[in-house]
Amino acid sequence: MLVVDYGAQYAQLIARRVREANVYSEIVPHTASVSDMLAKDPAAIILSGGPSSVYEEGAPSTDPALFEAGVPVLGICYGFQSMARALGGRVAQTGTREYGGTTVRVQSAGGLLGGSPSQQTVWMSHGDSVQAAPEGFEVLATSEGSPVAAFEDRERRLFGMQWHPEVKHSVLGQEALERFLYDGAGLAPDWTPGNVVAEQVAAIRAQVGTDRVICALSGGVDSSVAAALVQKAVGDQLTCVFVDHGLLRAGEAEQVEKDFVAATGVNLKVVDAADRFLRALAGVTDPETKRKIIGREFIRVFEQAAREVVEEAGESSAEVRYLVQGTLYPDVVESGGGEGAANIKSHHNVGGLPEDLQFELVEPLRTLFKDEVRAVGLELGVPEAIVWRQPFPGPGLGIRIIGEVTAERLEILRAADAVAREELTAAGLDRDIWQCPVVLLADVRSVGVQGDGRTYGHPVVLRPVSSEDAMTADWSRLPYDVLARISNRITNTVPEINRVVLDVTSKPPGTIEWE
Structure with missing residues (x-):
């Protein structure tokens, strides 16, 4: 299955959710031609969200030929609006924006929303809305700011929704994706x-x-x-x-x-x-x-x-x-x-x-x-x-030393990294975090006091992160006592290091590795 990326924040997430439904997916850019997409022989296509407005000059558009190819298509957010516009529906800026948790009212539990409750909480992120569905489409749901929040043409196997089913905040989002995949597109969950x-x-x-x-x-x-x-x-x-x-x-x-x-x-x-x-x-x-x-x-x-x-x-x-x-x-x-x-x-x-x-x-x-x-x-x-070994980059410690890589700096970093890994394992946290890079700021020194004397040593950074696939990540909230043991052991056993700091940046904006 292809995910057509219109510059979406969540295009990767859509592909992941499809794979979690045991259907293989790949991402292609919106600039790919319909013939290039069809050359991949897709069993279904999802049009992602995106930051543009469909009626703005230069905004990405969808070739109507895509919808005549006989391939099942689901439009999400911008993809939904682009589908509506390409097929003769009406999209406009209403002045009512819907961001975050939103209640939609299901008025026809058709194929896409089969079995859905009459109201459900979904995740929206849009300032435009579909005002009128294209001819031949049935309106399935509405919301306060979206007269047409979901529609479908079951005969042509074309579907769309204004909300983001791929995010966990859309309570029944995965179920809607799976109904499209299994019922709307007729796919089998056999990618295992x-x-x-x-x-x-x-x-x-x-x-x-x-x-x-x-x-x-x-x-x-x-x-x-x-x-x-x-x-x-x-x-x-x-x-x-x-x-x-x-x-x-x-x-x-x-x-x-x-x-x-x-x-x-x-x-x-x-x-x-x-x-x-x-x-x-x-x-x-x-x-x-x-x-x-x-x-x-x-x-x-x-x-x-x-x-x-x-x-x-x-x-x-x-x-x-x-x-x-x-x-x-x-x-x-x-x-x-x-x-x-x-x-x-x-x-x-x-x-x-x-x-x-x-x-x-x-x-x-x-x-x-x-x-x-x-x-x-x-x-x-x-x-x-x-x-279950925690990820370690191919370039190794070479990209965890900020500055020139030397044999001496490698030995300093090895010693600090070994302490951090030992303490995380002892605390039973190996499966709870994705990885914990230790970064040596080799070209930075800080003043410290050790053994009643002044030191001028290197700081190291602990970078514990949680992730599913490394495309996005959040910093791991390690217990303070574990962090304290790591810091105390490093500064007590690695004489060149006199300061341990914690990186609390998510990805984005930061990457997991510093370099």
Whole structure:
């Protein structure tokens, strides 16, 4: 199913809610032509909300041909108004705005609102409203500021609502989405982790054939699940390459060699490249430059590892064509993937890849959110200790040091990070938060007093966040006693640090990582 994005705040959320209904969804920009949309062979289409007014000059419009294609369509908020206008309805600015919780009156419990109570609380965000429905449409609901708050043409399978069913504040919103998907569009809820595994295994085999493959294994859930999928598909054709780039947290290299290999039996090649990465990062402070350097060096190390894999196998004339990466959908979106997407930051495995890449990429998780990856991992039998590991970025501690990355600064940050992780685990909070980056403000110093003497040390920032998929996040309200233990232990055991601060910024406006 396609979600057409009109610049909506909630376009990603619509796609997620559809997936929660076990129907696969993708997002396309409103600038895509109808022919491009139909080329994807969508089973249904949802038109998202957006910040514009449909009658303003330059506002995004909807080609009426979309509604003649025979594909079921649901318009939400701006998409609802755009549909009404394109089909001959009337949209106007009434002077009555509806923001937040709003009561709608259901006057016809048709297909879209089947079984709905006569009144329900929904979430609105609009200043315009549909005054008259297009010919052939039945008005299903009204509100104080919306004479037409929902409509449908069941014969043509066209539906619309002024409110946002994708947000939790719309009490029966998910039910309305599912009625559109299951009843209005006739879709089956069969997009499950088991089906994802079967589809990806088949796709990997079709792409790779009998060629050799290497996987960029970090030990995190993304690369581990990607490796498990590829191994299920091609078996011994896969060799996992674990690059110790010197930017890891304490104990991570040992965990990868022990836990993942024991659980999967995969072929693992370990490369110690810490000195190489430190040399490449020397003197660099710009975060985008750091990410691109790390991405470039990753690929160069993989290229050398691939040659060694072939040589060790005694196949000197063969080549490794494919590189497996644990790229996720949020990585692609934030790196500017897709038409109309803003480049928020270049993920090392997307925007940070060198242009002269010598591998063809295998990215079986590229269309999945993090929670979906975890579900697939459990389906594959990946150990829970790996599946539920908190996310850790590919560039590692290199983007958690604000300033130049040096061996000394890495050791300081490793020690502080280890304390924070130990205390969170001891408090039983590992599953309650998404992750807790510890950030070293390496180019900042603050005055302190330790042992009755003056200190001039570094501050570190604790960044505990809660999220479903990393597209949005809120800071986690950790218990004060846990925060106190973390702060006391860090300042007592890491002599270079004399101050611990807490980041209480949501995403947006901040990102989860500082760089």
